[in-house]
Amino acid sequence: xxxxxxLARVSNTICFYGGxxxxxxxxxAYFGYKAHKLFGIPIYANMPLTVDYTHVDTFATFTxxxxxxxxxxxxxxxxxxxxxxxxxxKTLMEIILNLGKRRVAPFxxxxxxxxxxxxxxxxxxxxxxxxxxFLNGDPQTVEEWHELRKYINNCYVYxxxxxxxxxxxxxxxxxDLDRWxxxxxxxxxxxxxxxxxxxxxxxx
Numbered sequence: 001x002x003x004x005x006x007l008a009r010v011s012n013t014i015c016f017y018g019g020x021x022x023x024x025x026x027x028x029a030y031f032g033y034k035a036h037k038l039f040g041i042p043i044y045a046n047m048p049l050t051v052d053y054t055h056v057d058t059f060a061t062f063t064x065x066x067x068x069x070x071x072x073x074x075x076x077x078x079x080x081x082x083x084x085x086x087x088x089x090k091t092l093m094e095i096i097l098n099l100g101k102r103r104v105a106p107f108x109x110x111x112x113x114x115x116x117x118x119x120x121x122x123x124x125x126x127x128x129x130x131x132x133x134f135l136n137g138d139p140q141t142v143e144e145w146h147e148l149r150k151y152i153n154n155c156y157v158y159x160x161x162x163x164x165x166x167x168x169x170x171x172x173x174x175x176d177l178d179r180w181x182x183x184x185x186x187x188x189x190x191x192x193x194x195x196x197x198x199x200x201x202x203x204x
Contacts, residue, residue: 012100013124016110016159018131023157024110025073027131027174029183032071035106044104045071046078046193048185058194063095066102072109074190079109079118092193093120128162129172152178 014031016024025047033051036043043053044065056062056070072078079096083089097120099107111117114128135155157174174180 012105012126013107013109013121014127014129015114015122015125016108016129016131017112017114018133019112021133022131023133023174023177024131025184025186026177026180027129027157027159028071028073028108028110030174030180031106031108032069033180033183035069039069042068043071044068045073046190047071047073048188050183050185056193057191059091059095062092062193065099065104068104070099070104070107072107074111075109075121076111076113076116077190077192079121081116081118084118088193089118093118096121097124126164128164128166130160130162132158132160134158152181 016027018024029047029049032043032045032049035041036051043049043051044056044061045053046056048055049071054061054068056065056072079089079092096107109117109121109125114122133155134157135151155177157177159172159174161169161172163169
């Protein structure tokens with residue numbers, strides 16, 4: 001697991017995907033926390049964390065990130081493939097495509113289905129991690145987090161890691177979930193990033 005945290009700093013963009021309750025947010029919070037401890041750089045996130053971080057919900061904050069870690073949960077709301085031609089989506093992708101030059105790494109984002117997210121975002125993603133939640137050794141069937149938390153001591157997140165071409169690389173297992181689940185607010189609803197179109201100027 002430590003090697004993957006180190007690799008995350010080299011590979012700029014990582015996607016965590018899986019169904020509802022698969023442990024995507026939990027895994028991102030874990031990796032963000034571990035990378036923060038290992039590299040001593042700040043965390044920016046669009047979901048509330050219980051460790052020191054900067055909340056991101058506006059373009060101003062998103063654009064100002066530099067030499068940091070980013071955690072973007074439910075990224076379908078920010079970079080939806082159906083909004084590919086919108087000005088907001090184009091502006092967002094212009095920022096993301098240049099974040100590597102600002103040492104924003106790892107840049108982590110999650111979604112249920114990658115195809116629902118912007119094609120450019122998918123193209124620049126270096127590592128894909130498919131998450132699955134297991135309860136007592138079996139794939140979890142409890143859909144709601146408030147129900148799953150009753151059994152958190154018996155759960156673990158199984159993660160299949162793929163490279164940027166989609167080739168299987170290896171698998172990781174995240175345990176001690178009763179500890180890591182305290183890193184973030186599991187009930188927070190992710191909002192779309194605040195976007196204000198810049199005024200255009202005419203020269204008559």
